[in-house]
Amino acid sequence: MTSCNEDADTKQRISGELYTAVVEGEKEKVLELCSKVSDHALHRITVNEDTMLHMATYAKKADLVLKLLDELPEYHLDKMTRQNGVGSTILHEAATNNNAIPIADKLLKKAPGLLGMRNSNGETALFRAARYGKTAMFKFLASKIAQYDQVSQQFYLQRIDKTTVLHMSIISQHFVPPGG
Numbered sequence: 001m002t003s004c005n006e007d008a009d010t011k012q013r014i015s016g017e018l019y020t021a022v023v024e025g026e027k028e029k030v031l032e033l034c035s036k037v038s039d040h041a042l043h044r045i046t047v048n049e050d051t052m053l054h055m056a057t058y059a060k061k062a063d064l065v066l067k068l069l070d071e072l073p074e075y076h077l078d079k080m081t082r083q084n085g086v087g088s089t090i091l092h093e094a095a096t097n098n099n100a101i102p103i104a105d106k107l108l109k110k111a112p113g114l115l116g117m118r119n120s121n122g123e124t125a126l127f128r129a130a131r132y133g134k135t136a137m138f139k140f141l142a143s144k145i146a147q148y149d150q151v152s153q154q155f156y157l158q159r160i161d162k163t164t165v166l167h168m169s170i171i172s173q174h175f176v177p178p179g180g
Contacts (some may be wrong), residue, residue: 015045041068048085057093080111087120095125098136122160130165
């Protein structure tokens with residue numbers, strides 16, 4: 001019984017240390033701590049089930065995310081599609097930052113299935129890029145589906161509730177009409 005509590009306490013302590021290290025930009029400490037946990041950078045560190053990769057992406061630590069992805073053991077690649085408490089993947093988070101294109105590229109090379117995953121709002125990462133007005137990211141992700149026919153593209157460009165990227169761009173005021 002004590003060992004279960006100790007394991008939970010140890011995981012909680014490491015999660016706290018990881019959270020603090022990523023927020024404070026302590027790259028080497030993050031890398032060291034990730035190497036000590038079984039799930040490495042896919043270790044869940046928040047009550048919202050965010051992984052270390054989610055958190056490093058939120059914190060806009062692109063070099064750290066890329067390094068963590070490089071050091072991620074091959075046997076963890078199946079876990080790259082982990083979703084947090086609101087169903088967002090690491091790619092969903094990267095989609096909210098134009099500077100995260102190298103992250104999105106590496107993610108899609110390691111786990112191409114991320115492109116078609118939806119979060120709890122029914123959004124793909126491509127949809128999310130439009131929602132946040134991240135034009136460069138939108139263009140990058142759209143290039144991944146450019147060869148698909150129109151019907152297949154619709155899956156990525158429309159939420160389950162039928163809201164399209166055009167609707168969302170207008171609602172979120174990220175749409176500039178011609179001449180505007």
